[in-house]
Amino acid sequence: MRFTKPAWVQHKDSSSRDQAKRLSMFSCHVHPDGSRIATGGLDAKVRIWSTKPILNADSEASGRPPKSLCTLTMHTGPVLTVRWAHSGRWLASGSDDEIVMIWDLDPSAKGKVWGSDEVNVEGWKPLKRLPGHESDVTDLAWAPGDRFLASVGLDSKVLIWCGFTLERLRKLELHQGFVKGVCWDPVGEFLATSSDDRSVKVWRTKDWELEAEVKKPFEESPGTFFRRLSWSPDGAHITASNATNNGGYVFIAAVISRGSWTSDISLVGHENTIEVAAYNPHIFLRNPSQPVVASNICSVVALGADDRSVSVWQTKSARPLVVAKEVFERQIMDLTWSLDGLTLYAVSSDGTMAVFSFDPEELEGLAPLSVQEKYLAKFGFTPPPLPTGFSHTTQPTDQQMTPPPSPKRVEVQARAPSEAPGFDSSVNGLGGERINHLVAKRKSKKRVQPTFMGGLGSNIPSAMNPGRSNMQTSAPEPPSVPVSTGRSFHEVTGIASSSRIQPQTSTSGMNMHSPTSHSFGDEPMLVYPDSDSPGDLNTDVQISSLDTSGRKGKRKASAVDFMEDRPIKPRTLGGDRVREAVSIKELSSGFNPPGVAAFASTSIELSLSGRLPLSSLLNYVKASVEGTEDIFEGRNYEDTNTPTEVLFVSGKQTQWLDYLPTQVLALTATTSFCAAASQDGAITVYSPTGRKIVPVISLGVPCSIISSAKNILMVLTSSGSIYVWDIKKQQALFPPISVSAILGSAPNCSIVTASVRANGAPIVQLSTSVAHTYDSSLLAWTKLSDGWWAEGSDVWSGRQRGSQTGTRGIVNTIESAIAERLPAIDAVKERPSWWSDALTLGHLEARMYAAKSLDSPQEYKQALVLYAKKIADQAYRAKAEELIKELFGPVYWRPGREDSWSPTILGTSKRDLLKDVLAVFARSKTLQKLAADWQDILKKAVNDG
Missing domain, CATH: 2.40.128.630 (Lipocalin)
Incomplete structure (x- = not known):
């Protein structure tokens, strides 16, 4: 395994005098082709980075391809979650401005970022703005095949959007607390959400009713920024973060079994609350020589915790494969695996990213994705029909190529069982060559059209033959998967980025197989006939689903384009008017x-x-x-x-x-x-x-x-x-x-x-x-x-x-x-x-009232914790007791009592806030005993409730 922390991957405030100050990163997600990674941070921006400079020291030193590809600035609040569609066509982001934004490629949007010195190498535009949440959007997840998009937030709601038309389909409102995590069943049958109401709810996608509710592992769970959970690629388990054992003293990740919806397995070892769980997208075989059956399948899951450490577990073992302690200075906010299953990315609120790159030998039994597809088909679930006229499946064209195999990918194939259903092998690992021809378009524009130059293996699908011209034209193409890659950083279809490259090899003594025997199919390479071709360090990844040039010089229609481009255009009142410039006077x-x-x-x-x-x-x-x-x-x-x-x-x-x-x-x-x-x-x-x-x-x-x-x-x-x-x-x-x-x-x-x-x-x-x-x-x-x-x-x-x-x-x-x-x-x-003490306490009391009046729960909690800290520092016991009683409320309070006391404030449980206050008081020598007594009372009250 190789570990790196790229210092240049950061979110920073351009208006700050201290340019070296990093802002928190809350989310990250790797593009399905592994070429780029998106991050969201406190600066209210979504940033897209090339992964090749992260994984290859020579590429990083040369600056080719560019490290930063794009900065997206439409959000007005911190970006809490970013998620690529499985197709790679769209990027979804959620923010505390209560908006979900869908981004699409826009080649004309390249250039300097307004208000800064940053330059966008590739352009992305806001395709659609999805309002609907009434508070921060904390997590997003695309359903298998991008059929749906789920968003959750601090308004306690789960919103379901169509993955094709981007229209809102459902609102799920059974949670009683902030919803901070969401994931889809890889089969497509269920959706799981995790909330501060200390439950994981499982919803059926056929009717959007509640299938099950899991509470036991979370009864003593404390508050955390996120509760990101993940579903195993075989569909058998959900691993949920922020669970506890032994009365809340042991921090665990709870593994929930499909069907019974019980949690009999716990991942124990972290010293603080677990914020995020992320499964490797591949199925793993306990014995690669045996058939693909449930008893021979295991999974790999990564956990990120508030103890600043990352652990990687393989479910066939009782101990973690890897434990990386104190990787960050603050808690871990998000984890994401590359689609090849060999690279794990993590981001933290300290504003840094960590990258773990594995060798196939370290993740034994890794099976190709085709094995997973055939295994999941055994569940027999039939997804709901697509919107009329939409389909994610398209016949590949000569431009829709898969990237050339990296050494690691070939190793994975060499180690996978040859009898595994759907597993394809090829002797010609490099596939055919392509040469770029400049093809004239209207308005004197040109585009690069890759074409094959022989060397094609017999197992290449006929639809990829350049001589075949028939394409599906009955419906427009929403997001689609295929990608192609080249050897140099050369603009092929208007989007430039890097493919996943094997990092510097470690000196661990592990043997590496040579990439000669097997591949997932012939994977062609780009060659450049012109003399201006850049060096080998500069690699371009073409995402054909993002291509803005089609066979007839037109951009390939997306789902939204299809809806807007109707044969009979509706009228607008005044739409035919020509807008004139106005001089204000x-x-x-x-x-x-x-x-x-x-x-x-x-x-x-x-x-x-x-x-x-x-x-x-x-x-x-x-x-x-x-x-x-x-x-x-x-x-x-x-x-x-x-x-x-x-x-x-x-x-x-x-x-x-x-x-x-x-x-x-x-x-x-x-x-x-x-x-x-x-x-x-x-x-x-x-x-x-x-x-x-x-x-x-x-x-x-x-x-x-x-x-x-x-x-x-x-x-x-x-x-x-x-x-x-x-x-x-x-x-x-x-x-x-x-x-x-x-x-x-x-x-x-x-x-x-x-x-x-x-x-x-x-x-x-x-x-x-x-x-x-x-x-x-x-x-x-x-x-x-x-x-x-x-x-x-x-x-x-x-x-x-x-x-x-x-x-x-x-x-x-x-x-x-x-x-x-x-x-x-x-x-x-x-x-x-006593001037400073009096004004500080008065100021914090005013802040809490202001946050309550203006409906700002995050600022209320911040002011409350600072207020408790000031009381603890100065040992004001009477004030501490009064604050504790105010938050605890009546000892035997129950909902429905005619009592002026409310159990929540700004949507947050007062007793949850009391836990944070007591944790502050417990660090004070004067208030330690008081805090311990009330912590016991609070636990008893929770257990009795």
Whole structure:
């Protein structure tokens, strides 16, 4: 085995002064052809890397192929999961911005990444945005054959999407806690999900009903960032992370058996909670000379844990094959195997990647994938029919070639049983040659068309013969598997990447078979007749399913293309209009109307009459839909005979338009609705297709600021009243509230910004460095944050510039905005002796309230842990006891009791939070006994429950 940690694989904040600082990586996944690996991180980006420089020192030193292939930047929050489709055609990513994004190849998207010095060698575009989750998307999984895509999140929901049309099919809602892991049965019959409600649920794919629920191994499991689980390639077992034995003191991975859905096997050895399990995609044979039957099959599974170690197990052995201790500085977030089963990748929250490359001798009994396919067919499961007109199976063409065999792949074939069903052998391991011919296309563009140059073995399918021209044309091709590779880094079909190369051989003394006798079929090589051909270190992998050039010079149609490219194109209201460039200018009006916040001054001063100021009327206003390229526009005209227009534009196409009786002042838009504020105080709300979904609202006075989030719309009028509506429910969240109460707190006080959260909480930031929200339970304005805390709080982080706004929580963002307006703090000023402690505790209490008010569970937990640490450091026993009792609640509390105490806060169990608090208190000499006593009480309460 060879181990490496490529230092250049990293996510970093380009806006940070400390360029060497690594940001956490939460997920990784290898492309099915092994040529590239995708990672997701705290920087809200998806990055695609070439694997050849990772596995080959010479390639790394030469810089060929490029190490970084592409950076994708459409997410607005940390990317928690990335998963390639089995076909390799699409990449799915999930983020804490609550969105699942599907990416497809776009050759025209190459070039410099906006806002940075990075350059995309290959281009990927957002093919479709999949909204539907109401909180962070924590894990994704493609079903066998890419028939479905499953997504899970912190909203406790499991969403099922069609793997072809990308439409949402089902919503599964039986989990009672955050869902943090998902995997598919390789047969396609079941789906498994893992949740913080301490259960693994198994769902039937034929009717999406619950098949089984497994709870016992997880009864004492603590909270973890992820609960990634994996299904064995033979379909016999699920290995689930974050399980425990012996009352929660032994951390294990639970192995759940198919059919009985019980866990009688445990993988024991890690010293902390296990975050992720990942099975090797291959079946292994206990005795390669024996038939492929259940008793002769075993699997290889890798585990990653919070003890910073990785273990690899083969199910025929009671001990792990490999234990790599302290590989990282922090916990392991994700694991992924290459499709050939010989390379394991791991990423950690410390921002690094580790790679384990195995020899076939070390993973004894590795069988080809064809063995797995025939074995799984014995289950007799018939999957549901595909959408009409879609198919993943296509006849291969002369461009759809498999890569040349690496030494390791040939070894695997040499060691596999020759009598294994479906196992193909070939004497000609190198296959035929191909020469690239430049073929002219329309618009004088050229593409490289590989063609065969003899040397083809007799076992090459006839469909791969260049003389055969018939292709399936009855349906468009969604993601397809075949790949081809070349000897140099030369653009073949618009996508350049590296194939999996055998790393530097170790000195372990293991014998290696020469790659001469067997292969999975003839695998052709590319030769370049021109003199500009790069060296051998530079390898290009062609993914034919991603090819943007077809036989007739057109890009091969995808499933989404098929839906959009219908013979009869539907009409759009205003779709035939030609968009013209607009020069923004001020218009004259009978009175001075308010403007859009984006065009207004940075501070809104109150007029003497108590109204907010009225800014200039502009001829053009707009609002962008976050996470998309869609724009909601408003156009005003000086000629009063020309009506005011509002338009919804997607790309360069006008989707719909409408005319308003008075000039438009401000706009806002979300994925759920668009709203326009007019000069006469009217608010017009549209659906994404242009339907008026609520009656026109008449406020009587013009709008000063308009804001939206998901289904929530907020308007601040020029008279100082705030209105907040839930557009989906068509109701107000509370009566109109005046801002005069908070503006009267100081002379010359003014509003800097006003916005709204998705839970309906308005946020008003004042020039006095204070942020407020309205609490409908208290019927009063409350403070979210105050620049006062910067005077002495140890945890005031508002002055830090280390992370982008998109990757921070809302409370942190508010503090940063306040800090920008604060004057320099006098560090020499004398303070009372308890000054810092008092302000730090007060600041953390305010943070927890703010996180609760603004529905930010992650920030609440962070503030709670810091609060507990401060109490423990200063040994405030009375405060510690009060906090413990508040989180524990009544000793004999049961659901349904008429009690004001709630067992959860922001969707998280208070007693789960108490475990983290007690763990902090247990490290304090003064509070150690108190923590131990309450830990015993908590365990008894959980067992009794």
